[in-house]
Amino acid sequence: MSVTSDAVAAEARSRAEGAASPEGGAGSPWQPKILAFCCNWCTYAGADLAGLNRMNYPADIRLLRVPCSGRVNPQHVLRALQDGCDGVLVCGCHPGDCHYVSGNYYAKRRMMVFKRLLEYSGLRPGRFQVRWISGSEAGKFRDTVVSVTEQISQMGPMASDAPSLEALAGADALLEAARGAGDAR
């Protein structure tokens, strides 16, 4: 199989254009799609409390309930970012407060390394965020949603991150330079 650099660029462009005219139909502005993985015991409860207190926050966020932040597989995150979410948030209990003793400590290490790997490979910082929000921190939940939504809105749709043709052309030279004396032949 072969993918030419032109084909990649064209694909990226077309996706970017597609995102500029969203399904909402002509006239309706683009709205970010943000997925938040929330642990059942803390952040999901905090979100419920925000509701109970009738706090107001942007409607672009969708919560996905998981038992623990340690349940969130980086594969879920990457899939969401690839398939059309403009931002992904993973939330759990404060370190030390995990309902399952240590799940968020493992999540913390995993996500710290994975987030750096994603951003290293070109994800714009801010697209993927992790926050610890307890069940009583309805205000922090609201503030987090507001700030994440704001950041993602400013960044624009994920597809707009597709590199320009110039950047892609420049990347070819860099890639050649980075190749080792490998088996490529």
Add this chain to the structure above:
Amino acid sequence: MRIGVFVCHCGSNIAGTVDVERVAREALKLPGVVFSDTNKYTCSAPGQESVCSAIKENALDRVVIASCSPRMHEATFRKMIAEKTDLNPYMLEIANIREQCSWVHKDREQGTRKACDLVAMAVAKVSCDRELFTTNLPVERRALVIGGGIAGIQAALDIADAGFPVTLVERESSIGGKMVMLDKTFPTMDCSACICTPKMSEAAENPNIEIKSLTEVESVSGYIGSFDVTLREKAKYVDYDVCTGCGLCETKCPTKKIPSEFNQGLSTRTAIYKPFPQAVPSKPTIDAEHCKKLQSGKCGVCEKVCPTGAIRYDDVDRVTTQRYGAIVVASGYELIDWTGLYGEYGAGRYPDVITGLQFERIVNASGPTEGHILRPSDRTEPKTTVIVKCVGSRDPNKGVSYCSRACCMYAAKHAHQYLDKVPDGTCYVFYMDVRCAGKGYDEFYMRTLQDGAIYVRGRVSKIYPEGDGLVCMGEDTLSGEIVRVKADMVVLETAMVPSRGSDVLASKLNVQRGPEGFFTEAHPKLRPVETNTAGVYLAGVAQGPKDIPDTVAQAGAVASKVIGLFARGQIESNPMLSKVDVSRCSGCRACVDVCPYGALGLVQANLRENSRKVTRTVCQVNEGLCQGCGACSVACRSGALDLLGFSDEGIMQEVEMLCQ
């Protein structure tokens, strides 16, 4: 697949901001959805009835209910499906369109669109749901109560009275805790010992209660219904089966100058001793650290005088393991060590600056002064006494940030007792606030004011000696003036802090503690005596500062939870557990390393692979221990582990549905 979607109006709670009819119509377009409906109140009896009949009439095999938070009514709807339909209760997903949608978004169009998305995600997840079945795990009907204070005693008595055996573990040599040290209890001024010691002997005589003094919890394993607990009973050097508790040994013991812990160091005791006359068990122990025989081998008086030959110098610690169905943590508190924190109060250098608990012993008729109020330094009657409240409490810079709750009342009690016994005395109380919420509490405080106690609003900034007395300096914040009071004795009402070793106990029991160090309840309002570890309950100050009535009430509540558990005799297991596909498992141990419950282990399994029989190491889930956190399913790189109820496929389908 025949999915039914039920959208709840919740009166106007949801319908006010979300077009529920449109959500229901949109849901019908989703793959697998064959039925959708709306309901005024889905959780009400008619609402439940209409869902159940729709399930039957339309032969639905999966259900999505779009309503309030699943934390609210998921259990309700599961129970409804289990009891009133033929459907498996785990073929249900809740879309939270109230707390996380209608209540937080004002724009009707935005709210409706979000609700549609949330329903679509729930539909995606429900399509991956599998039938799950609970199993019944047996419950060992025997309770362990850790801590023999009033909380532990009350819980043990209530559980034992229902007919279940209880082991009451106390690390000191007698049960009774702090309450038995107190002189009188507010606001009724009953004699504390008179109401506490009968409870202690009741516990000792109850055939269902086994009291283990000088005993600590060594290790805990297992889960609700079957905790295996190892206890270490320290050497007592006295054979309790033989000892009659006559007390002859105590009178003859030559080592007599040991500060008495019970009397807060205000009197002395012997090396073989009972901490106080009404101790339970009512038998002495040898304090090995101070015993001449045990330290140097010379003495042996107690052995010589003992009429029954109960002394055992070669006694050793006994370690036993027993299975318990439930554990009650009533480990209580201690008072903050103010001497290390408050240099300005003399850091313990002035003998007439005492703690509230020392005052309790002084004012007690069986205490070191036989109830006469005499100050420690020269055993004279103090004519002026200063009581300082909030020493350590509500002082995040030096002590703790929380309020210890009982001090306002016992400070008033101390003032009252002092003025009662020293009619010509003067009593000042330095306070930050007076918090007397409770039945008869404020009346008691008012009475103390009428007794003549002088309340000064402000912290004492310095205590220094002058002549044969002490000067307390502080600001009266109401008048703004600096106050200097010449006092003969100062009583510090110090903060309650978690008892020593709470941190170790918490990790043994796998129970969380709050930032202040007290054990954390499962829910501050609705599950105040449970912990997040099923089968472990909290009573008394172990959970947070409180007074005796609250402690006793909480102990009773704990007992009712334990009795309820024992009466059922079995518990339904949570079926949302990890599941391993051994054919994909490499036995790499990653899951074992991350499991906080030790629920995963490696076993040799006989498998059939490529039509060959092979034996290799694979992982196995212990369903009794697994709590369903899913950490292992992420640590497992190959995806051999999955979490039922929150499966990888279900989560992915939700993600993909949202992304469409």
Add this chain to the structure above:
Amino acid sequence: MTANLTQQIRDRARDLLQSGTVSCFIAWEPARFEHWRTPVTIESPDEVDRIVVDEWCDQLIAKYALQRRGDGRIGMVARGCESRAVERLVADRQVSRQDVYLVGVGCTGMLDRDGGAPLKKCEECQRRNPVTYDEMVGETVEEPRPYRFGEVDRIESMEPEQRRAFFDRMFSQCAMCFACRNVCPACNCRSCFADAERVGWLEKDFGLDASRYWGLMRAFHTGDRCIECGECERACPMGLPLMTLMHKQVRDIDRLFGPYEGGGLSDAGPDPLRSYRTDDVEEFM
């Protein structure tokens, strides 16, 4: 490497096979063309003369031990990379250390079979001497410990768009042949997530998203265990600089939870993502 190394290894392999210490011996043999070497598993003392150990042995042979599991003790030539690979397999409980007999050799780097330039993976090598062995043949060599994060530094200094372009180009060339996985000693799962029939796990079609998903997830699955042998990069038929993803994670782990030098070291402790400390650095509050 000394000229008589091949002979020394042949002698040791013969002795070990004859005495029954090992049931087989894994090394290299000459392949069809000049300077081509291919792994070989010798089972009889009569065949040891097939063995060649020289500067053209570019492949890591440790993973071949997995094919001989349960067949008695496995002999093997062990350079730094082989020894770390064996430690990796032991830590992942795929072989036990007693089941492997390592004949250690110090290594000064291998050469490219085309043109004879030093291999990139060897130029970045941190452990030329075996970290574990049952016996040593020849002398240990000096450990220059070259700086291996030059590429990471370069990419980290780029703008996000440039980085995205770089990896878009890189992943768009991925052929999804899984050669990187097949040579990787840390990729020792019996079944790979990429082969699972599970919705969303890995798309079965080809495309930038699928290859990015594969590339990043494989890198992440091995990131905290990578022994930095560079085999993924050497085996990649498209010549993609895959090690940059691994070096990146190794350095991040070192900086965040360190000190950490990479996996497959006897004293490395538990794998960083399978353990935690309550005082780990906090950035998500």
